[in-house]
Amino acid sequence: MTARTADTAATDAVPIIAARGVCQEYKLARKSLFGQRERLAALQDVDFHAMPGEAVGLVGESGSGKSTLTRVLVGRERPTAGVMEYEGRDVWSLDGAGRRQFRRSVQVVLQNPRSSLDPRMTVGVSLVQPLRALHIDVDPKARVREVLEQVGLGVDVLSKYPHEFSGGQLQRIAIARALMPHPKVVIADEPVSALDVSIQAQVLNLLKDLVAELGLTLVLIAHDLSVVAYTTSRVAVMSAGRIVETGRPADLFRHPTAEATQALVDSVLTVEKGLEGSALL
Amino acid sequence: MSSAAEGAMTSHELASGGGPVPTGGVGRRVLGNASLVVGVVMTVALVAVAALSLVWTPADPNLAAPADRLLPAGSHGHLLGTDALGRDIASALMVGARTSITVAAGAALLGVVLGTISGLTAAAARPVVSESIMRGVDILLAMPGIVFALVLAATVGAGVGSTIFALTVFFVPSFTRVVRAAALRVLAEDYVTAAELYGRRKVFILARHVLPNIFSVLIVQFTLYFAAGILTEAGLSYLGVGVNRPAVSWGMLLKEAQDTVGVSGPLAIWPGLAIVFAVLGLNMLGDGLRDVLDPRLRKRSS
Amino acid sequence: MTTQTVLDVRGLVVRRDDLKAVRNVDFQIRAGQRVGLVGESGAGKSLTALAVMGLLQPGWTTEGQVLHDNVDLTTISDREFSNRRGRTVSMVFQDPLSALNPTKRVGAQVSWVIRRHTKVTRDEARARVLDLFKQMHLPRPEQLLRAYPHELSGGQRQRVMIAMAIACYPQLIIADEPTTALDVTVQKQVLRLLDGAVKDRGSALLMITHDLPVIAAMCDYVMVMYGGRLVEQGPVGEVFRSPRHPYTKGLLESQPTLDNIELEGTTRLPSIRGSVPPLHAMPTGCPFRTRCDRATAQCEIVPELEGDTSQAACWHPLDAHSPVVGA
Numbered sequence: 001m002t003a004r005t006a007d008t009a010a011t012d013a014v015p016i017i018a019a020r021g022v023c024q025e026y027k028l029a030r031k032s033l034f035g036q037r038e039r040l041a042a043l044q045d046v047d048f049h050a051m052p053g054e055a056v057g058l059v060g061e062s063g064s065g066k067s068t069l070t071r072v073l074v075g076r077e078r079p080t081a082g083v084m085e086y087e088g089r090d091v092w093s094l095d096g097a098g099r100r101q102f103r104r105s106v107q108v109v110l111q112n113p114r115s116s117l118d119p120r121m122t123v124g125v126s127l128v129q130p131l132r133a134l135h136i137d138v139d140p141k142a143r144v145r146e147v148l149e150q151v152g153l154g155v156d157v158l159s160k161y162p163h164e165f166s167g168g169q170l171q172r173i174a175i176a177r178a179l180m181p182h183p184k185v186v187i188a189d190e191p192v193s194a195l196d197v198s199i200q201a202q203v204l205n206l207l208k209d210l211v212a213e214l215g216l217t218l219v220l221i222a223h224d225l226s227v228v229a230y231t232t233s234r235v236a237v238m239s240a241g242r243i244v245e246t247g248r249p250a251d252l253f254r255h256p257t258a259e260a261t262q263a264l265v266d267s268v269l270t271v272e273k274g275l276e277g278s279a280l281l
Numbered sequence: 282m283s284s285a286a287e288g289a290m291t292s293h294e295l296a297s298g299g300g301p302v303p304t305g306g307v308g309r310r311v312l313g314n315a316s317l318v319v320g321v322v323m324t325v326a327l328v329a330v331a332a333l334s335l336v337w338t339p340a341d342p343n344l345a346a347p348a349d350r351l352l353p354a355g356s357h358g359h360l361l362g363t364d365a366l367g368r369d370i371a372s373a374l375m376v377g378a379r380t381s382i383t384v385a386a387g388a389a390l391l392g393v394v395l396g397t398i399s400g401l402t403a404a405a406a407r408p409v410v411s412e413s414i415m416r417g418v419d420i421l422l423a424m425p426g427i428v429f430a431l432v433l434a435a436t437v438g439a440g441v442g443s444t445i446f447a448l449t450v451f452f453v454p455s456f457t458r459v460v461r462a463a464a465l466r467v468l469a470e471d472y473v474t475a476a477e478l479y480g481r482r483k484v485f486i487l488a489r490h491v492l493p494n495i496f497s498v499l500i501v502q503f504t505l506y507f508a509a510g511i512l513t514e515a516g517l518s519y520l521g522v523g524v525n526r527p528a529v530s531w532g533m534l535l536k537e538a539q540d541t542v543g544v545s546g547p548l549a550i551w552p553g554l555a556i557v558f559a560v561l562g563l564n565m566l567g568d569g570l571r572d573v574l575d576p577r578l579r580k581r582s583s
Numbered sequence: 584m585t586t587q588t589v590l591d592v593r594g595l596v597v598r599r600d601d602l603k604a605v606r607n608v609d610f611q612i613r614a615g616q617r618v619g620l621v622g623e624s625g626a627g628k629s630l631t632a633l634a635v636m637g638l639l640q641p642g643w644t645t646e647g648q649v650l651h652d653n654v655d656l657t658t659i660s661d662r663e664f665s666n667r668r669g670r671t672v673s674m675v676f677q678d679p680l681s682a683l684n685p686t687k688r689v690g691a692q693v694s695w696v697i698r699r700h701t702k703v704t705r706d707e708a709r710a711r712v713l714d715l716f717k718q719m720h721l722p723r724p725e726q727l728l729r730a731y732p733h734e735l736s737g738g739q740r741q742r743v744m745i746a747m748a749i750a751c752y753p754q755l756i757i758a759d760e761p762t763t764a765l766d767v768t769v770q771k772q773v774l775r776l777l778d779g780a781v782k783d784r785g786s787a788l789l790m791i792t793h794d795l796p797v798i799a800a801m802c803d804y805v806m807v808m809y810g811g812r813l814v815e816q817g818p819v820g821e822v823f824r825s826p827r828h829p830y831t832k833g834l835l836e837s838q839p840t841l842d843n844i845e846l847e848g849t850t851r852l853p854s855i856r857g858s859v860p861p862l863h864a865m866p867t868g869c870p871f872r873t874r875c876d877r878a879t880a881q882c883e884i885v886p887e888l889e890g891d892t893s894q895a896a897c898w899h900p901l902d903a904h905s906p907v908v909g910a
Contacts, residue, residue, distance in 0.1 A: 061766045074478055103480045116471035120493040126472075130479040166858040167624070174475075181479070196623035197793055201837035201854035208851070223767050230839040230852065267767045271838065274799020275820050280775045 014088040016217050017073060017106065017185050018049035022082035024068050042068040043079070044241045050185065055211050055218040057228030057249070059264060060238030069238065070189050070221050074108050104134045107178035111190035113170035117162040123173055124158030130180045143180060150214070151176045151206060168199030175206065185217040186210070192227060204231050225264045229253065237261045317569025323562025331378040340369035342376050343527050361551055364537065370548070374555050376529040381559060384441055384524070385510025388448030393503050395449070396456020401487050403457060404464035414457065421454040427516060434522035444523045448510050459502055463495040470494075497574035501567055508563035515556050531556050587614045589754040589787045590635065590672075594647035597630045597639065597811075602862045604630050606811040607647070612755065617781065617788040619798035619819065621834070622808035625859045628791045631808070632759050635789075636674050637664045652754065670700040673748040675777070677760040679740035683732040689740075690716075690728025693747045700751045715746040719776055738769035742776060749780045756781060757789045762797065774801060795838060799823055807831045810859070810870025812885075817893020827895035830855070830871045869897070 024043035030036075043065050050056045060066045071077040072084055075091055084091045086102045094102060107130070110116045117126050127147070128140045145155060151172045162170060171191060178186055188207060192200040208231055211218045222228045228235055229249035237245040237252065239260030245252065256262040273279040339360065346367035361370040403414040430447035437443040467473065468491065476486050511531075517523035518532030525533065531552040538548035590612040597605035605627040612618050622628040633639045635649050637656060649656040652671050656664065668674070676682040684692055693715065694708040703711070709728070716724035719742040732740055741761060748756050761777065762770040778801060781788045790801050798805050799819060806816040807828065815828040826832040833855035857874045860866070866873050868883035875882070877899040888894040 061768045076474075076478065100480070103478070108475065108478050110471040110475060112471055116475055118470075118472045118490050118494070129476065129481070133476070133480045133485075166861075168858045177475070196859070197795070197834055198623060198837045198855040199858055201839070201852035202856075204839065205851045205854060224839075226839045263768050267771050269771065269794075269796035269800055271796050271799045271823050271835065274796050274801075275823060279796065279800035280771060280778055 013051060015049035015085070016052045016087055017219070018085045018088075019046055019069065019072060019079070020049075020083045020085060022046045022048075022069070022072055022079040022084060024065075024072060024077065025080045042241055043072070045082070046238075046241075046243055048073070048236055048243060050217050050219055052184070052217055053211070053215045054234065055208075055220065055232040057232035057235035058219060058221045058238065059223065059225055059228050059235060060260065061223060061264070064238040064260070065241040066221050066238045067189070068241075070187065073219065074106060074187055075102060100134065104136065104181045105184040107181065107183035107186050109171070109174050109178050109186060109188040109191045112194050113167050113174050114162070114194075116174045117170060117177075119162050122159055122161055123165075126162075126173070127158070127177050127180060130177060134181050136181050147176045147179045150179060150210065166199075167195050168202055171195060171199075171203050172206065175203075175210075179210070179214075183216070185219065187219045187221070189221045190223070191220070193222065193224065200227070207231055224268070225249075225253070226268050237264065314569045314572055316565045317573060320562055320564070320566030320569050323558060324566050327378055327559050327562060328382065330375055331382050334372075334375035334379050338369075338372040338375050340372045342368055342373035342529050344368060362547065364534075364541070364548055370534075370551055373529050373534055374531070374551060377531040377534060377552065377555065378559070380441065380524055380528055380530045381511045381514060381556075384444050384448065384514045384530075385507050387445045388452060388510045388514075389503050389506040391445065391449040392452030392456050392506060393499055395453045397460050397492075397499065399453065400457045400460025401464050401491065403461045404468060404491075405483050405487055415461070418454040418457050421450070426451040427513065430513065430517055431520065431522055434517060439522050439525055441524055441528060444514055444517055447517070448513055451513065452506050452510070456502060456506070459498065460495065463498045464491050467491045467494045497570075501571045501574060504563055504567035504570060508560045508567065511556065511559050511563070515552075588612070589614050589651065590789070591650040592631075592635065592647070593650070595631065595634060595649065596646040597627065597634050597643055598646070599643050604643075604811050604862055605634065608808075608811075608813055610806060610813065610816070612787045612789060614754065615785050615787055616804060617790065617802040619802035619805040620789060620791045620808060621793065621795060621798050621805060623793055623834075623859050625810075625862070626808040627811040628808050629759055632674070632757050632789065632791050636668065636672070636757060637661070638674075666700075669696045669747070669753070670751045671753055672755045672757065673751070673753045675741070675744050675748045675756065675758040675761045678764050679737070679744045680732060682744060683740060685732055688729050688731060689735065689743045690730075693743065693750055696747050697750050711750070712746070715750060716743075718780065719743070719746050720772075721746075736769075737765050738773055741765060741773050745773070745777050745780060749784055749786070752784050753786055755787045755789065757791070759791045760793070761790075763792070763794070770797075777801070795823070795834060807834070810865050811862075812870055812896065813888060814869075814871060814897070815893070815895040816888065817890070821893045825901075827890065827893070827900040828871075828897045829875050829877055829899075829901060831895075832901055 022043055023041065023045060026040045026042055028038040028040055046065070046069060048058070048069065058066050058069065068077070072079050075084070078084075078092050086094075086106065089098065091099070091102055117123070121129075124144065127144050130136075131138065131140050131143065144158065148155060148157065153169070153172055153176065157165070157169075157173065162173075165173065175186075175191075186207075191207070192203050195203060204227065207218060207220070210216050218232065220228055220231050225235075229252075233248065235247065235249050235252055236243050237258060237260055239258070244258035245256070245261045252261055253265055256265050269279050339358070346363070349363050349367040358369075361374070363369055364373075399414055399418075403411045406414075430444075430451055433447040433450065434443050437446065464487070468486075473486055473490055476490060514523055514530065515532030515535065518525075518530040519536045521536065523532055524530035534552040535549060538552065541548055588611050590610075592608060592610050595605055595608045596603055608627075608631060610618070620628045620631065630639070630643070634643075634645050635651075635656065639645070645657050647657070652667075656667075683689065690709070690712050693712045694705070697703060697708045697711055698705070712728060713724055716727060721727050721739060721742055727735070727739070732743075735743065741764075745761075748758075758777065762773050765773060774797065777788075788801070790798060792798060802819055804817070805819045805822050806813050807822070807830065808814065809830050815822060815826065815831045822831060823835060826835060833853070836853040837855060839852060855874055860873065868885050869875070869878070872878035872882040879899065881898045884898075886896045886898050888896045
């Protein structure tokens with residue numbers, strides 16, 4: 001069963017994005033020519049939602065199904081069972097205009113900033129791509145300037161190529177691109193795990209500011225509980241294709257009930273514990 | 282599993298090594314690469330000689346002069362001597378260079394264009410289409426290329442056009458494979474995932490993201506197949522199903538020299554040297570370009 | 584334990600043409616000591632390790648001395664070096680999948696290291712590998728001997744790497760980001776095994792990572808590297824509790840920790856502004872001065888490491904009595 005505890009948001013409001021009873025199965029390759037194709041259940045009866053303006057975290061170790069759920073949430077994969085909703089409507093039964101609206105409103109920041117920008121495109125060209133692709137009728141130059149200011153970069157970046165930037169700057173640019181079409185939801189998949197420690201803090205702060213200033217909904221996917229806890233106000237813990245626990249980060253830390261949460265909490269190393277000599281116990 | 286799922290999984294990169302790597306710049310890498318420099322010089326020389334033959338040759342390579350039969354190299358008016366019918370060898374080699382370049386570069390170019398189309402399709406299309414293309418490629422690759430070209434030339438008829446055609450058919454399957462592999466690598470990148478998520482169509486992604494990023498692969502492959510084309514064309518012409526007089530080809534010159542090899546060895550040596558020169562130059566150019574344009578490729582293909 | 588020095592690095596410079604990635608680094612590691620080398624990407628920490636192991640990519644050259652076991656590792660031949668690698672000094676890499684030979688069974692690979700450096704029969708070597716695998720808590724060790732690297736999980740592969748590294752009781756083990764590529768829940772287990780293995784054998788450990796908690800858990804001495812220089816070094820407790828270099832303090836503060844959760848939603852993590860400049864744009868003088876709030880004109884001159892038990896290379900060091908952690 002799916003545990004849903006401590007839902008902070010009002011229950012009568014409509015979540016901006018929600019997976020309801022989502023299951024996802026993959027067919028594995030045949031082991032022999034005429035053999036049956038085995039099925040892998042990557043998600044089993046998953047309920048997950050985010051309210052407008054809310055920052056929600058999704059944690060779990062690799063293989064827990066959080067990547068699969070991410071692909072379902074961004075509309076890349078159609079779940080084999082259950083419903084993926086945007087503003088209360090099934091994403092997969094939307095008409096063309098509705099689908100475009102969904103594409104535009106839900107944007108993604110991926111893990112690896114080095115590969116999330118085309119090395120042969122200048123940053124300026126990369127930034128306007130979403131506007132072109134989604135046929136959004138705004139002045140691209142003004143929008144680019146606005147977005148760059150929001151992520152704390154100058155217009156001098158526009159004529160440069162990705163290899164001229166550090167990882168942290170590239171992740172800012174990737175966030176800027178996600179902001180271009182005025183999204184309502186930003187889904188960030190491990191946005192800091194490829195970055196240096198001092199840069200991680202910058203990017204996490206930026207995401208936090210964007211949620212506060214632009215009223216964005218943030219879904220932050222990470223394997224590191226402390227990263228998620230710092231950025232979000234509600235966290236869902238995944239294990240073996242299910243959501244096993246949901247709650248406020250501080251509660252999850254202090255009183256983890258699910259085994260998977262306990263394992264994640266235990267795995268967090270801190271400098272203080274290390275100095276006490278208790279880190280590896 | 283779908284290519285989308287694969288893409289999301291291969292994007293995992295390790296946390297360190299994220300900083301900008303100082304590279305010496307393209308200019309420095311070009312000059313530091315001996316193979317590339319030598320390759321460029323040899324290839325430019327080859328093309329220059331071929332171009333020169335359009336406006337000037339020491340003599341008409343098809344003009345027989347029985348009085349000047351089998352002159353040795355260094356004879357007056359005949360830098361490399363003459364053949365059994367007294368035709369100027371240097372002139373024949375110059376015109377032969379032109380034929381080699383036309384046939385080999387033409388076939389390589391056609392091969393790249395067709396191979397790119399089929400390779401990109403195989404990389405991006407639905408599994409049914411993709412599998413069909415790749416199995417077709419397998420079938421074509423299973424046939425010995427030279428035999429295939431022989432049969433083709435024999436049925437279509439010998440000549441520059443049919444040789445190009447035969448070589449193209451011979452090249453397209455390998456190109457398709459190379460392009461598909463390179464395109465799959467690009468399609469797995471996060472910027473392609475991002476483009477799909479903001480609603481870009483497959484065709485746009487192939488044209489604007491994949492093609493520019495595999496361009497260096499195409500250039501390198503073109504150069505290497507250019508060299509292979511010269512070799513194969515020479516082989517076909519030697520066997521008599523390629524180019525024939527009044528056109529001149531190095532392979533054809535070799536065949537002619539075969540009859541007189543007992544009388545005059547150098548006759549066979551000159552076209553042989555020309556082939557070695559051209560192929561070596563292009564291969565060095567290709568290897569050099571590969572190192573400069575795409576250092577990652579070097580490890581993979583060697 | 585004696586206080587014999589197992590590694591003495593003097594004036595190490597690693598450069599590629601005019602670009603110096605490691606600039607004049609000195610440090611010693613005594614027998615049984617556990618030293619952490621911490622820094623961000625581009626700090627030069629991995630190049631330092633590769634230079635010590637003689638595994639630099641072509642194009643990189645070194646200056647200075649790397650003394651180990653009474654020989655200067657920078658002057659010996661490749662042949663002599665490979666005779667030592669795995670025997671007196673060994674290395675655990677970040678990515679075990681690319682460090683292991685994909686076409687050979689893992690048991691044979693560990694066994695090969697043992698048989699190369701010690702005179703044992705095939706069966707004795709196999710028995711020792713089996714012991715090592717058991718020590719590493721690898722499941723079904725007999726079967727795992729015959730497994731290929733791709734058949735193992737990331738954590739298992741890294742445990743095989745550690746088994747290989749400790750197989751010949753080396754004086755020094757260099758671990759370069761050994762847990763970065765692993766899942767968080769596996770990280771602790773692998774660190775614990777590495778910790779135990781190093782302890783059992785009395786080997787010295789040089790732990791290279793960007794992860795401060797890992798250093799705190801594993802090491803007793805830490806060196807902080809930035810822009811190719813050591814900017815602070817000292818006993819872990821001293822450096823992490825009261826850092827004197829602004830960079831060290833910045834690194835410590837920018838860690839998201841469990842303590843921040845109390846303040847959820849309201850705090851911002853302190854962060855170091857800007858990012859590590861690329862090598863060719865590294866400032867003269869103190870490498871950190873372009874990102875440092877305390878920088879003055881004096882910082883255009885390179886500061887030396889100064890201090891008693893812990894040393895910082897800074898013209899304007901922080902007061903040693905302003906604690907950071909747990910504040």
